[in-house]
């Protein structure tokens with residue numbers, strides 16, 4: 239546990255290694271030390287021997303060769319930077335992620351993903367066989383549809399292939415290798431602590447965990463009161479958490495006789511609450527998502543800050559140029575991982591990252607790596623109409639603008655005016671010219687506007703995925719939040735679906751995301767939307783990593799297709815907890831699916847509303863959502879703190895009089911441009927007035 243873990247790359251676990259840096263050092267012409275002894279090798283308890291990957295790499299061009307360990311390795315044809323196939327043997331790729339296998343069983347936790355200390359969860363890292371993020375091409379990159387030849391580039395697809403990368407590497411290398419040295423020292427320390435922990439814990443066959451004092455009456459009361467007054471002994475708690483997890487892992491063998499599993503679980507929950515400071519309610523909710531061992535890893539990961547990441551604004555610069563500029567300012571950084579072409583992970587900096595000239599000129603935005611995911615999943619295309627339903631402060635909106643190369647139109651909606659200001663600030667700073675900011679309750683869509691090619695709903699949520707950033711979540715989320723938030727999320731998701739044009743030639747997609755890991759805010763919401771909107775289906779997110787969503791949970795069946803959704807956890811990918819689901823709309827929403835709508839809309843108006851919207855019409859109304867003859871009643875009371883949104887009316891602020899003048903002038907100019915006499919406009923108005931006057935007189 240400690241700062242060294244911040245060095246861990248984000249995304250699918252891809253270990254950085256001394257070999258990686260040695261190679262970079264050699265390239266940069268720096269002296270290379272002998273690789274330090276690897277930390278005590280962590281072995282799976284299966285006892286199976288892990289073949290060395292190093293041995294499995296073919297050494298001769300074009301020949302099928304038997305490696306030292308007898309493994310037959312075929313030469314892999316590689317694609318060179320010029321696009322020609324070369325017969326050069328390709329470095330063995332890591333095994334595919336288990337979640338990509340697509341079976342329900344894959345929901346099971348893979349122990350290898352854990353990074354918790356104090357347990358015997360040990361990985362099979364093979365020293366010396368690491369991927370080189372800087373220098374290798376990425377065949378798995380999801381959004382490299384343009385030109386395969388470009389894949390060999392270091393930073394992004396639009397960057398030059400040159401030895402600039404080497405210069406950059408050389409400039410950055412000392413900072414990076416210093417960090418690596420620190421990391422290795424830290425790891426060695428941690429491994430030693432783990433060993434000690436284990437030795438401490440494995441004293442007997444069955445660790446003594448549960449109290450055997452069966453005090454009764456006053457004595458018991460007194461005992462528990464005294465205990466409550468004492469400050470918790472953190473080391474004792476940690477050891478007991480370790481022991482209890484171990485017992486729950488192998489209950490038959492390690493549990494004390496006569497003790498039930500539930501007793502251990504209760505003890506563990508109490509200890510986790512005390513050790514990490516969670517409310518019992520939230521602790522249990524999160525604990526139940528995982529096996530005890532994985533839950534421990536999750537709680538532990540929430541104690542560590544995630545790495546600082548910036549996203550290159552490709553509307554203004556290239557990642558390589560940005561990296562070079564920041565390195566020149568004393569920033570130590572590296573590409574965030576192969577899965578992103580725009581992210582840079584900051585390890586160290588002598589300047590404030592939020593105040594560099596590059597920042598102020600909009601060359602980058604500080605953004606959690608997990609926030610890249612929904613935008614990547616949406617795959618917005620140039621010239622499309624896209625709705626970002628809940629968009630402040632605009633990390634994803636501005637990313638979308640860059641993906642769409644400032645073409646098409648993004649409607650960036652935000653309920654809270656104060657937050658919309660930050661959104662507007664980012665839109666300007668990053669030079670997004672295809673963004674229209676609007677300020678509605680997103681549940682008013684598609685009546686405000688519809689017929690979008692794609693919709694992003696990055697929903698307001700409880701934030702259980704970002705506890706490392708906001709530890710107040712540990713105690714301030716109550717049962718009510720997990721009723722109210724999903725309720726709103728369901729409403730929002732139905733509105734998102736109804737705002738999409740299923741006949742869009744290029745799109746017809748909705749992405750739903752949250753930075754929460756609870757089932758109530760994710761799978762339950764998605765399953766609800768699928769049941770209320772038979773005209774949508776889940777599709778692949780296109781993300782190359784992430785755990786599959788739950789297809790069932792505690793007796794609730796969400797459907798097999800939920801395995802297409804993706805979950806991201808801090809302990810598996812070293813990024814914030816996140817959830818992403820992608821829907822494709824395949825038909826219009828059946829009229830009976832949306833019988834009654836927001837508030838006071840006239841009967842029957844909604845039925846044609848979506849159709850109108852898809853034709854590009856505007857059907858603005860102020861209606862509240864209700865789902866026809868559903869068995870589930872949807873309360874029309876808004877959950878958001880409406881007062882707050884009304885408080886700061888200085889956002890934009892419309893002056894009707896002033897606007898009228900501008901509108902009139904614009905109309906006159908438009909007529910002039912079309913070669914018409916603008917006075918006709920005035921005449922038309924006078925005629926209209928006279929007509930209506932005549933009509934009133936007639937009626938009278």
Ligand SMILES: C[S@@+](CC[C@H](N)C(=O)[O-])C[C@H]1O[C@@H](n2cnc3c(N)ncnc32)[C@H](O)[C@@H]1O
Nearest residue numbers: 628629630631632633634653654679680696698
């Ligand atoms: C998770 S944040 C969005 C973050 C944003 N997508 C980004 O990447 O910067 C959710 C946002 O939804 C806004 N919000 C909450 N309820 C809303 C509603 N009913 N309609 C529109 N926006 C809402 C919140 O104010 C908040 O800014």
